[in-house]
Amino acid sequence: MDNLLSNLHFVTVWEYLIPSLIDGIGVVIEATVLGFFLAIVLGMLIAIGRLFSCKIIKVFLYVFLEIIRGTPLLVQLVYIYYVVPLILDLIAAVFGYKTDIQITPLTAGIAGLGINYGCYMSEVIRAGIISINRGQFEAAYSQGMNRIQVLRFVILPQAFRNIIPSLGNYLVMMIKDTSLLAYVAVNELLLRTQTYASQTFYTIEAYTYLALAYLILSVPLSHCIKFIEYKLSMSNINK
Template structure:
């Protein structure tokens, strides 16, 4: 058994190192997209226009009511077919395809953005309304007051939660294997099927995710502690 682990280490670890790059890219881009989507949805949910609030509420229910894996598969396989079908209705022949990594980033961004929007919205609502009223009285516009007065105060309570979502997103990148993204899980599955070193392969996979997620979790906890002590 130790020899098998040594063999797996020699052959699999270089492949996993390449997979790290894919995981980091998907996580960073997915998190940036999720933060942007979360902010837009949070602001929209606070809008005085009922149609916007109703639409965003339905969107949140749709995304939160379906698994991330289903959403990834839908974006990768179904959305291109729908786009080609719609184009065909207007007399255009298209062959739209979505790259696997792009589909993965979109899926992560949309899914996490919907969850993060509630955190952002709650943080904005928690800020004393008098702050906004004072800013408006001083001549600030509505959105100037939001981004220059309210958001900086809400940021302290948002960052720890967003950090936890970041750690979760790292682990959820494993689901991208199901839409053909050549990340850690897919590389490990391929290696295990070729060498039959199943125990060794998936042990190294678990260690790989621990190497990423544990230090990141401690970093998030450190940032949260620093924010609380200020």
């Protein structure tokens, strides 16, 4: 045991790996913020489409949701990064254009996270909309609002207030799932750690610091979400 501990080089790894991990945290934050924004927009559109659109659109959205929820996020990331550009090239070729479309790793990662989480979050948003009393729709219509105005000014603000804790949990999950972006060559925390560990063989030290980096990102955010959930519950009680 003493020999094992004496062979660990946490100080050395700290000096060389930590600056790289700090840069990687910036990549993780960028991917998470943009991916979460895309997920919110997509989830809201899917939820509204499934509630208020025509039958054909509802069927299309249902099939799309089944495809996304039935395949792993990692497969979706790889598909977007490697396959989608080839499909777009084939479509362009059908119309007589020769293209060489490329998707950057980070763009593929953000798109994959946004689409995957957007499909799951759409159910949460849809449930939030359904939870609003039907009388509020009728009251807003009686004031001369159209459906878009009712959703924008009356229903969605209340729905999002009710589902903030659930969306916050998805945000924490997305931060941790950014580790999958390493498999499409995004230079985030995991890929940086893998590269360093393979070059130095400081495996224990490197992956320990990697785990700590994710804990530093996710644990405080989780407690913030719990605090927000507590405040919302207290405000509802006071009402």
